[in-house]
Amino acid sequence: MERPILELTGATVYFGADAALDGVDFRLFPGEVHSLMGENGAGKSTLIKAITGALQLTSGELRIDGEVMHFGSPHDAQEAGVRAVYQEIDLLPNISVAENISLGTEPRRFGLIDWKEMRERAHAVLADLGLDIDPASILGRHSLAVQQLVAIARAISTEARVLVLDEPTSSLDLDECAELFRVIRDLKERGVAIIFVSHFLDQVYEICDRVTVLRDGKLVGEYLTREFLRIDLVQAMLGRSAESLRARPRLHLADERSTEPFLSARAVSVGSGINDADVDMIEGEVLGVAGLLGSGRTELARALTGIDKLDGGIIRIQGTDESLGNPRSAISLGVVYSSENRRTEGILSELSVQENITLALQAERGVFRRIRPARQRELAMSWVDALDIRPPDLDRPAGTLSGGNQQKVLLARLLALSPRVLVLDEPTRGIDVGAKVEVQNLVGELADNGLSVMFISAELEEVLRVGNRVLIVQDGRILDTVPSEDLTADSLTALVARPEAV
Template sequence: MEAGVVLKMQGICMTFPGVKALDHACLTLKKGEIRALMGENGAGKSTLIKCLTGVNKFEAGEIYLEGFNGPIVNKDTMDAQNKGIATVYQEVNLCPNLSVAENLYIGREPLTKIGTVNRKAMNRQAEELMKELELDIDVTRNLEDYSLALQQMIAIARAVDMDSKVLILDEPTSSLDDREVEKLFTMMRRLKAKGVGIIFVTHFLEQVYAVCDGITVLRNGQLVGEYNIEELPRVKLVAAMMGKDFDDLASIKQEGSGDKRKEPLVIEAKGLGHAGTIRPFDLDIHKGEVIGLTGLLGSGRSELARVIYGADRAQTGTLKVKGKEVKIKNPIDAMNLGMGLLPDDRKAEGIIGDLSVRENIILALQAKAGILKRIPMAKQIEIADKYIEMLQIKTASRETLIKQLSGGNQQKVILARWLATDPEFLILDEPTRGIDIGTKTEIQKLVLKLAAEGKSLIFISSEIEEMLRTCNRMAVLRDGAKVGEIEEADMNQMSVMKAIAGGDSNE
């Protein structure tokens, strides 16, 4: 191994049933380096980490660790820990009911001559460790008395005190506020100065540029590249994560579908927000308008939609629907106001696998009508047939169980469900994910057709071209907040990606 390198992973391959999770992924970590491991959801970040810590067994590839001759394989997390690879997870994996000192030393407590736990010595060692890391903590108090950020740091202290060469921080900042994040960074820099190699997994771009020295980008289980931080400005990082080559971004400018802002307002959100998922935002949507929500996965796209729809109850701000102020407490309220939501995770939130296509189509309409007013069978059949025909749902019959349909057709059934309620405002969250090109085009056409009929839509997609083709306006989200809007005239691949990346994207 080259000098100064503490960890090298090469050609790691790993398959889950039906999916190639890692395809010759690599990672190199130097001594005293903070390296960000980046990639969109499903890129293979956590799988790679789990291969390193022994949670997952990889099929091919080698891991080299400083101090070991030849490749190593970790049996489990304990084994990895003993070799000097420690992990701190997003949730704090400590015991809240024990004292800070015990949390630091349990399992390896200093003992007295007769074999009992030497609490005095343990507390003293813990105090020294806290002093060394400049943490102002009374080690005899219970862990639960301290904030999440401090608990996180205590977890890191435990990992570090076990003489770790490699420290993996798996989204440690998700539940921390800005001040707490800064504290964490100070600690990371201190550890870096001591020569610990840190792998930092996060989806906050700001944080990467604040603290990291290098970036390793994965996409679809493959290595996109390993970069020094200065080689990869934000916009290039976003391009790398999304799989767009920065130089040949063909701009597919569609025919202008006209400014809809003279049309009456359908949705007026002012300062709407939900703690922990989306910061307060303003958003206006006009009749017949298609608004695209863009941003990286986890930037708050779906969360914004969920707040409008009442799936997450808005904690701040006001919402006006067609000029009237409304309080949406739950999705039923939203439905009664003429809204519909096609969720992004159709398995978990959308389809009911053991019901037929007809029953799945009728579901929202029935819920809207109320449980007591059963929709007559003849009417149900009529509606089901209409949408099977209109959306060209490929199903053996209207009574086929929906779980027997392909993903794309399931998606169409759920779309049919919302269309059946005749909504004036429809939120489509990743309606084209995981379906074939042909169906994608059909759905895009349908979106345009619905807009032409005077319906308003929110369209969420990870594919920028698709949004460019369908949207009148785009709202940009980053790190759980709406950061701006892009007018139709300014909409192209480049401007959208720059907006997603934010910061000094002109570098």
């Protein structure tokens, strides 16, 4: 084989006393797509940060094209042809698309920025990506998916030799993903080496040539994707036998559907997001919601839980009409919502795990009926035990937990309210496979205990596995509600992706 374009040997990074990366070797060849896999906390992002100059190696060597390099800042890495696109879009919404693409390497004439040239360059790069948008428009006025593609356009606008894509597909729909893959293949042809990080195994198998697996900051191994079975990959990532993680078989509800739905919504409309939606939520059942990004699945969840005001329709709870004017009244009726934006609308990362868990309960009781500290601790501890939150340290700032454990803390916060209806919007987004399975199992157990759960996810297989019935949302309308035993992954995909004209 030829010489690797990028090579790490014995890469070690310490945060305080903890090794986030411990003696890892990694190599990347020109013209390959290389996936970096591992659970959250395995050291993927640390490795990426070391490669892109966002943090420095404590020990170990980084070679680019055989030459030992020291990146003191992202700027140094960019100079060496290493470009990165991060999961959280790191562009500037307040300036134009063209500037976002070329900031730092703006075309200049006599030391001054050449705006015309800048726009033309941006236009050319965007056209390369098959994106037809006005380069002079302000970035913030475009959708997240477009912004993600602009971030990629930025990365490839200069001579990138190594391109790092960290969860690039998390906000893209199927078509946009296909478009991105086309671009990736094209770049690969041109000899660019690509590091592709994704939680979606399908995508890894579709696009990647090789995969490097990390666990607990250590290297597990490097494999050729086409010779590496999925089950082995998962096992390598988790380090335990995959058998133990298999999701529980989904529940079969008792056939008598005589039970009155706990919550039923009729002809619910909110703005242009959701139209004329009928939903029944039955106790002891998980209602999966399948739909593409922008289909109205989040809007539906927000409407049912009193976050957004209804423009039309009614919501009945146990047969009586209720107006869920705000989240507070919804909570008092036992209807709680967990947002898809864990970081911005969920976890309070500076507060401790304990505070995060007891927050909502205290808020519901009101300022004057303080929960005693001892009781708070006991309560929080019981949830930490019940949901197996790791590390079981109540005083740790919640932001330092892994994504999966943060999600469990959020669940604990809601469960502490003893809800009757739990609406979970993408509870498994951005968390690793092991934690995903745990959350899925937890949802199932909650339903077994009589809760009515709505489970929204972009991953159709997951919806199918967890849900007893699946609600299919498209263009703000509810297309159908189907018992999940009547569906397969393929048939559900077909339903979700069905063109509007059906």
